[in-house]
Amino acid sequence: MKILRTVEQLREAVAEAKAAGRSIGLVPTMGALHDGHISLVRKARQQNDVVVTSIFVNPTQFNNPDDLRTYPRTEQADCALLEAESVDFAFVPSVEEIYPEPDTRVFDLGSVAEVMEGAMRPGHFNGVAQIVSKLFDWARPTRAYFGRKDIQQIAVIRRMAQIVGFDGTIVPCPIMREADGLAMSSRNTRLDAAARATAPAIYRALCAAVDSCTAGATPAQVKDTTVGALNAIDGLDVEYFEIVHPDTMQPVAAWHEAPEGAIGCITVFCGGVRLIDNISFPATPQS
Ligand code: PAF
Numbered sequence: 001m002k003i004l005r006t007v008e009q010l011r012e013a014v015a016e017a018k019a020a021g022r023s024i025g026l027v028p029t030m031g032a033l034h035d036g037h038i039s040l041v042r043k044a045r046q047q048n049d050v051v052v053t054s055i056f057v058n059p060t061q062f063n064n065p066d067d068l069r070t071y072p073r074t075e076q077a078d079c080a081l082l083e084a085e086s087v088d089f090a091f092v093p094s095v096e097e098i099y100p101e102p103d104t105r106v107f108d109l110g111s112v113a114e115v116m117e118g119a120m121r122p123g124h125f126n127g128v129a130q131i132v133s134k135l136f137d138w139a140r141p142t143r144a145y146f147g148r149k150d151i152q153q154i155a156v157i158r159r160m161a162q163i164v165g166f167d168g169t170i171v172p173c174p175i176m177r178e179a180d181g182l183a184m185s186s187r188n189t190r191l192d193a194a195a196r197a198t199a200p201a202i203y204r205a206l207c208a209a210v211d212s213c214t215a216g217a218t219p220a221q222v223k224d225t226t227v228g229a230l231n232a233i234d235g236l237d238v239e240y241f242e243i244v245h246p247d248t249m250q251p252v253a254a255w256h257e258a259p260e261g262a263i264g265c266i267t268v269f270c271g272g273v274r275l276i277d278n279i280s281f282p283a284t285p286q287s
Helices: 007-019 035-047 065-070 075-084 124-139 148-164 186-190 193-198 201-214 219-231
Strands: 002-004 024-029 050-055 089-091 143-147 169-173 236-244 263-270 273-280
Touching: 002 007, 007 024, 007 050, 007 089, 007 124, 024 035, 024 124, 035 050, 035 143, 035 169, 050 075, 050 124, 075 089, 124 143, 124 148, 143 148, 148 169, 148 263, 148 273, 186 273, 201 219, 201 263, 201 273, 219 236, 219 263
Parallel strands: 002 089, 024 050, 024 143, 050 089, 143 169
Antiparallel strands: 236 263, 263 273
16 A cells, blocks of 8 residues: 555556556545444445545534544554555645645535534535545545445535536445444544443434334424433433435425435534434335
8 A cells, every 4th residue: 555645646646547447436534444434445445446545634624623633643553454455545645735725615515514514513514525525636536435424424525526527426335333333433432431331322212213203203203202312311412313304404394205214313412522323214104
């Protein structure tokens, strides 16, 4: 595996691969890699001739300076993991390399970016669009891989891809979970022992939400019960739980508004750590 530090090195590596007719799989990450990221890398490895993984903690998508400062940075361990997965190129640039001058682009991301994470973290999705559009431009991937844990991010990236005329394929990949159901996330390392023990309640509540849907509860009822159950647990504080259409990310009032299955998206503070997760509801529930 080659570690590329500059945009020029990345462009050259990509140009060479493209000239040889090779497909390119891009896995954008912010490092602190876990099995969730590795599942994306493996999928990219299966489906492409050349795999590029970027490791870059993108400052423009953090609306909280403390969050940016304390975000885990584990470059050496990350590169060792990528090497073991036969990644061809790890793109590990500095902030100055990516943003030699401030990126002032404002993307018209529309309503997918206005709800949930977009409402709670102003500017976050514009920052994601800035970095991912740069990566798409430089790496020119045939396919780009994103985890469904950040399902709203995928909808936003699809919108950005339309805006910039990206002609590759965006490949959403399943959420990877710990044995107790907790969705894998780089932020899980910040949970203390008590919070780590409490956190799996989030996924249990999401599963219970699907059960109530199947049993005939309306989206509003499912929402109330889920939020109530989680807030009753010591150490948990639900920021939002929305039942939304999978493409538009807009809340649904009735299941038939999302005939292919709504998504329940949740953000919970667990021992002070902000965790996000989501679950798919069945395609044809009763109400
Ligand atoms: O999901 C992430 O890790 C980041 O938002 C991404 C897509 C790598 C952009 O910085």
